[in-house]
Amino acid sequence: MKENLKRVLGLGLTLIMVLSLAACGGKAQTENVGNTTEGTTTEDSGKEGTVTESAEPTEKITINFSFDQGVGEPTQEIVDQFNASQDKIEVKTVLLPQDANVVHDDFVNKLATGDTSIDIMGLDVVYIAEFASAGWLADLGQYFDNTVTDTMIKGTVDAATYDGKLVAMPWFTNSSVLFYRKDVLEKLGAEVPTTYDGWMKLADNAVGINGIEYGADFQASQSEALVCNWVEYVWNHGGDIFDSNGKPVINSTQNVAATTTMKKLVDEYAPEGVTTYAETESEQVFKEGKCLFIRDWSGFWSSGQGEDSKVTGMIGATTLPIGEGGTEPHSCLGGLDLVVNTNISDTQKEAAAEFIRYMVSAETQKNMTLISSQPPVVKDVYKDAEILEKIPFYADFYSVIEGGKSRPQSPKYAKVSDAIQRHIHQALTGEVEIQKALDDLQAEVEEFSK
Amino acid sequence: MRKNIKKHNFMSSTEARDAWLMMAPALIVLLVIAVYPIIRTFWLSMHEMMLTDPSSGYPYIGFKNYFNILKDKKAIEAILFTLKFTATTVSFELIIGYAAALIMNKAFRGKGLVRAAILIPWAIPTSVSALMWKFIYNDQYGLFNDVLYRLGVIHSYKAWLSTSGGSFMALVITDVWKTAPYMALLILAGLQMISEDLYEAAKIDGAGVIKRFIYITLPIAKNTVIVALLFRTLDAFRVFDLISVMTGGANRTESIAVYSYKNLMKFLDFGYGSALAVLIFIVVFIISLIYMRFLGNKLTDMEG
Numbered sequence: 001m002k003e004n005l006k007r008v009l010g011l012g013l014t015l016i017m018v019l020s021l022a023a024c025g026g027k028a029q030t031e032n033v034g035n036t037t038e039g040t041t042t043e044d045s046g047k048e049g050t051v052t053e054s055a056e057p058t059e060k061i062t063i064n065f066s067f068d069q070g071v072g073e074p075t076q077e078i079v080d081q082f083n084a085s086q087d088k089i090e091v092k093t094v095l096l097p098q099d100a101n102v103v104h105d106d107f108v109n110k111l112a113t114g115d116t117s118i119d120i121m122g123l124d125v126v127y128i129a130e131f132a133s134a135g136w137l138a139d140l141g142q143y144f145d146n147t148v149t150d151t152m153i154k155g156t157v158d159a160a161t162y163d164g165k166l167v168a169m170p171w172f173t174n175s176s177v178l179f180y181r182k183d184v185l186e187k188l189g190a191e192v193p194t195t196y197d198g199w200m201k202l203a204d205n206a207v208g209i210n211g212i213e214y215g216a217d218f219q220a221s222q223s224e225a226l227v228c229n230w231v232e233y234v235w236n237h238g239g240d241i242f243d244s245n246g247k248p249v250i251n252s253t254q255n256v257a258a259t260t261t262m263k264k265l266v267d268e269y270a271p272e273g274v275t276t277y278a279e280t281e282s283e284q285v286f287k288e289g290k291c292l293f294i295r296d297w298s299g300f301w302s303s304g305q306g307e308d309s310k311v312t313g314m315i316g317a318t319t320l321p322i323g324e325g326g327t328e329p330h331s332c333l334g335g336l337d338l339v340v341n342t343n344i345s346d347t348q349k350e351a352a353a354e355f356i357r358y359m360v361s362a363e364t365q366k367n368m369t370l371i372s373s374q375p376p377v378v379k380d381v382y383k384d385a386e387i388l389e390k391i392p393f394y395a396d397f398y399s400v401i402e403g404g405k406s407r408p409q410s411p412k413y414a415k416v417s418d419a420i421q422r423h424i425h426q427a428l429t430g431e432v433e434i435q436k437a438l439d440d441l442q443a444e445v446e447e448f449s450k
Numbered sequence: 451m452r453k454n455i456k457k458h459n460f461m462s463s464t465e466a467r468d469a470w471l472m473m474a475p476a477l478i479v480l481l482v483i484a485v486y487p488i489i490r491t492f493w494l495s496m497h498e499m500m501l502t503d504p505s506s507g508y509p510y511i512g513f514k515n516y517f518n519i520l521k522d523k524k525a526i527e528a529i530l531f532t533l534k535f536t537a538t539t540v541s542f543e544l545i546i547g548y549a550a551a552l553i554m555n556k557a558f559r560g561k562g563l564v565r566a567a568i569l570i571p572w573a574i575p576t577s578v579s580a581l582m583w584k585f586i587y588n589d590q591y592g593l594f595n596d597v598l599y600r601l602g603v604i605h606s607y608k609a610w611l612s613t614s615g616g617s618f619m620a621l622v623i624t625d626v627w628k629t630a631p632y633m634a635l636l637i638l639a640g641l642q643m644i645s646e647d648l649y650e651a652a653k654i655d656g657a658g659v660i661k662r663f664i665y666i667t668l669p670i671a672k673n674t675v676i677v678a679l680l681f682r683t684l685d686a687f688r689v690f691d692l693i694s695v696m697t698g699g700a701n702r703t704e705s706i707a708v709y710s711y712k713n714l715m716k717f718l719d720f721g722y723g724s725a726l727a728v729l730i731f732i733v734v735f736i737i738s739l740i741y742m743r744f745l746g747n748k749l750t751d752m753e754g
Contacts, residue, residue, distance in 0.1 A: 105715050112501045112718075130718075134502040222700030273589030273609030276700075285590055411502060414716045425700055429612055 060090040061351040066107075067122030067336065070098035071172075074372035075122075081367075082358050089351045100124055100224075111136040116343045119352050122171060122336045125159045126224070126407055126417070131339065132162035133411030138340040141166045143353035148360065152377045155333050159406030169356050170377040172368065173335035175404040176228065177397065179286070179300060180293050182316040184209050192316070196236075196261045196323045199293065203269050206292045215269035217291040220262075221278050222425040227417050228332040229295065230424050231407055233258040238325030241408040241416070248445040251438040254325045259427055259434045261323050266428050275429050287311060295320065297334065298375055298401070301393045317396045319403065333404040335377070375401060412448055419444045488731065494724035501718035508721075515725035525726065528709040531702065535618075536686040539625045543682055546626060547633025548675070552667075554634065555641045565635070572632045580695035583624040587611050614701040621703060625692060629685070633678050640674025641667065673745060680741040684734050706730055 067075060072095050079091050096103045107121055111131065123131065131137050144166065149157045156170035180192065184206050193199040203215020219225035234240065239254030249255075266274055271285050279296065286294040287309040294300070305312040319329040338359060340352045358364055365376040366384055373391065381387055382398040410416045419441055427437035495515050499508045519525045554565055571579065586593045589609035598604045610616040644666065652662050690707040697703045699712075707730060714723030 101715070108501060108715075108718060112504075130502055134504060222698050271589060271609075272607070273612055276589070276609055276611040281588065288590075290590075412717070414718070418712065418716065421700075429701065431614070431701075 060088060061347060063089055063091045063119045063348065063351050063355055064094055064117060065091050065120040065122075065355070066094040066096060066118045068098045068100075068103045069095045071122070071336070071372055071374060074368060074374075077371060078359070078364060078368055081364075082355060085358075089354060091355055094118060107131070111341065111343075114343050116341065116348075119341055119344050119348055120355065121339050121341070123168065123339045125156075125168075125170075125173075125333060125335050125337055126413055128160060128168050128337060128339070129162050129409040129411055130413050132165075132167040136342055137162075137167040138342040138344075138349055138352075139165050139167060140169055140340065140353065140356070143350070144169070144357070148357070151362065151379060152360075153379055153401060153404065155401075155404040155406055156335065156337075156377045159333060159409070160337050162409065168337035168339045169360055171336045171338045171359060172365075172372075172374040173333055173377050173401065173404070174297055174299070174375055175331040175333050175401045176232065176295055176320065177298050177301070177317045177331065177400050178293060178295055178320050179304065180316050180318065181206075181210070181212070181289075181291075181311065181314050183314045184212055184292055185316070192318045193321055194319075194329075195321050196265075199321050200264070200269060203292055211289045212292050213290040214271050214285070215292050216265045216274075217270055217277075217282050217286050217294040218265075218274065219277050219279055219282050219295075220266060220270075220275045220425070220428055221281075222421045223278050224417060224421070225278050226425060227407060227420050228334070230259070230262065230420060231405075232295075232320055232330060232332050233262045233323070235330040235405055236320060236326040237261065237323040238327065241420075242410070246410075246449070248442055248449055250442040250445060251435070255438055256434055257324055259424065259438065263428055263430075263434060267430075275425065298393075298397055299373070301397075302373065317393060317400070319400050328403055330403050330405040331400055333401075333406045335375070410449070415448050416445055491724045491727050491731075494720050495722075495728050497721050499719070499721040499724075501720055511721070515722050516729070518722060519725060519729060524704070525706070525709060527702065528704045528706045529729075531704065532687060532689070532706045535621065535625075535689060535705065536683060538622050539629070539686050540679065540682050542622065542626045543630045543633045544675070544679060546630040547637055547678070550630065550634035551637035551641055554638050565638070568631045568634060570631075571628050574628070576628065576691040577695050579628055580624065580692045583620070583627075584611070584696050587616075587620050611697055612701070614703070617697050617701040617703045621692060621696060624696065625686070625689070628692075629682060633682060636678035636681070637671065637675055640671035640678075643674075644670050676741055676745050680738065680745075683737055683741070687734055687737065688730065 065079065072093075076093055079093055083089075083091055096106055104124070104127060107118075107123065107127075109115075110118055111134070128137075148169075149166065152170055153173060156173045157166075160166060160168035160170050185192065185202075187209055188202070188205055190202055190205070193202050200215065206212045206215060218229050220229060231241065234255050237254045237258035239252050239258055240249060243249045271277070271290070274282070277285075282294060283296060283300060283304060285291055286296075287304055289310040294304075296304070301315070301317060304315060320331055322329050338356050340349055340356070344352070359368075360378065362378050362380055365378040366381050366387060368374065369376045369381055369387060370390060375394075375397070376382070379398075382394050382401075388394060407413070408416060423432070423437045423441040423444070426432040427434045432440070496510060496512060497508050498506060498511045498514070500506065550568065554561065554568070574582075585591070587595075587610040589595065589607050589612075592607070592610070594610065595604070595607040599607065608616070610620050648666050648670075649662055652666060657665065688707050689705050690711065693699060693703055693705050693708050694711075699705075699708050706726065710723055710726035710730060712723075713719045713726060717723070
């Protein structure tokens with residue numbers, strides 16, 4: 001009897017333990033549904049969404065839209081407006097942390113396993129080629145014709161096209177701008193430079209005026225920001241990373257000249273630590289009033305003139321200069337595209353396309369710009385009177401972003417970017433000769449582009 | 451007699467069964483969260499698996515990924531850097547930690563407060579302290595520059611993280627700052643096991659401070675020190691967040707963990723990345739075995 005009792009007790013205890021474990025699991029899951037900002041655990045909330053689809057009497061199609069919370073609030077507002085505007089589709093948002101790497105890893109995990117919990121994603125433009133070459137993105141060409149893409153800035157549409165197919169829809173964009181100190185240029189009676197030589201000459205004269213210590217400021221730490229900076233020197237010296245056939249052309253004479261110009265700015269004009277600067281560090285020095293120029297993303301126009309800045313009201317904006325061999329100035333484009341998960345059903349895809357059409361209409365783009373200050377992709381918005389009144393900077397900015405170019409498209413972009421970061425950083429810090437660094441970079445990119 | 455034995459066996463067998471039943475949930479959880487990932491990683495490392503290239507069908511390629519590591523200059527560089535980093539930081543941490551533990555072991559006023567305060571660096575999450583130190587090394591506003599400049603060591607502010615020597619030094623200082631306290635506390639625990647009587651007896655026999663340290667403190671605290679060293683060596687070998695935040699692997703400071711992460715999550719090369727991860731696992735395992743060997747010998751020595 002006693003033995004039996006013991007056994008029953010033992011079994012009972014085990015059962016309780018297992019159950020409590022299961023309960024813990026269940027609890028964790030429901031928590032995830034609420035806490036959708038947690039990157040890796042949002043899957044459940046997505047499934048929840050599709051389950052409710054059949055339960056709702058109106059039988060709306062539910063679309064799950066995932067993006068980073070950097071643009072969370074304004075986007076939610078736009079999505080709410082969309083949901084209120086019609087009764088066929090219900091868009092639910094799934095927020096991810098504001099960290100490009102986390103967002104990337106989350107999407108990769110889902111798409112690589114054929115998950116269908118997410119229908120639309122806000123994807124950083126640099127990953128389009130990688131995702132498209134893996135076959136994860138639905139072809140949007142069947143839903144949208146040129147009338148939609150023709151309204152957009154060309155560089156953004158190019159970046160959304162892979163292998164001739166429209167695999168993404170530009171949502172909002174961003175580009176680098178050359179910001180300068182208006183007060184110093186006025187004092188010197190100088191015009192805004194259009195060449196790198198002009199930049200350096202101006203910088204030589206400006207040191208000492210109104211607290212200027214450095215002629216140049218940009219981002220040259222070993223990071224994605226370095227890639228953006230460097231490709232601009234390359235384009236503006238008439239060089240490129242890949243030719244029209246996709247063959248790497250990295251160690252060209254133009255690119256050597258481009259890198260030489262950049263290194264000269266690093267060595268003689270920029271703060272000593274520029275090779276350790278990402279955006280934040282470079283902005284700090286400029287906001288202190290120590291730099292004549294800073295190359296930065298368009299958002300710096302407002303963030304650079306905040307309360308913590310000593311240069312509020314003294315900033316001007318212009319296009320990047322060109323160097324020898326360059327014809328017109330190009331800026332590096334950033335921003336997010338809307339992409340559709342290829343694994344979802346055709347009805348879901350059509351609903352997703354419907355939502356995307358709404359998101360990129362001139363009207364929504366204008367609304368989004370007004371509430372988020374993210375540069376729109378639709379050209380007309382930049383000329384809109386209401387927009388210009390609220391963001392006068394866009395008058396200058398439009399000419400910059402018109403010349404915007406996307407970073408080299410490659411299915412192995414992550415590797416290309418990593419190789420550029422390492423070799424160019426070594427060249428800029430002087431650890432390796434420029435020619436050798438570019439030769440090594442060319443060899444490395446050739447090796448994995450085979 | 452016989453009956454007794456039989457009964458005893460029966461008892462112990464049911465007890466054993468109950469014990470297994472009781473442990474089952476824990477064992478299952480361990481299997482799922484610890485053993486399965488290790489086996490899975492090993493299995494992945496035997497395949498060619500680029501997530502962005504599903505058309506390849508992820509074929510089995512045996513140990514090819516491991517041979518590729520030997521041919522990969524970047525991987526070798528990363529391993530060498532990691533070893534150098536581990537050796538340097540752990541030795542500094544041992545010396546500083548030991549010294550701090552000796553001081554804290556003395557009876558003085560505010561001892562409790564000091565012991566708690568010394569743990570603060572260790573309690574700050576690594577990525578936060580890495581960001582903090584990154585700013586300390588800043589070429590424009592950095593505290594590090596300011597202090598050295600005032601002391602007259604340098605004549606102009608320097609960008610410490612822009613050269614490979616400077617980056618290495620900065621990383622070592624930050625890691626030592628963060629983990630020496632941890633080492634100190636572990637060693638302190640060992641020191642407190644030593645009975646005061648031993649010191650008094652030695653004193654009566656005429657042993658000086660140094661002799662007492664060499665013949666009493668060192669041998670008795672040895673095992674604790676080895677355990678502390680084991681923890682720190684394993685941790686240092688897997689260094690990731692510190693480097694990822696402070697230098698991003700620039701200036702030849704890419705550790706093997708950072709390189710492995712890059713291959714896995716950035717290049718999406720799960721086969722090769724897993725092979726690197728398994729390599730880290732093996733090295734860490736070997737390091738543990740070496741320390742265990744030390745520990746085992748010392749234990750038997752003490753018994754003998």
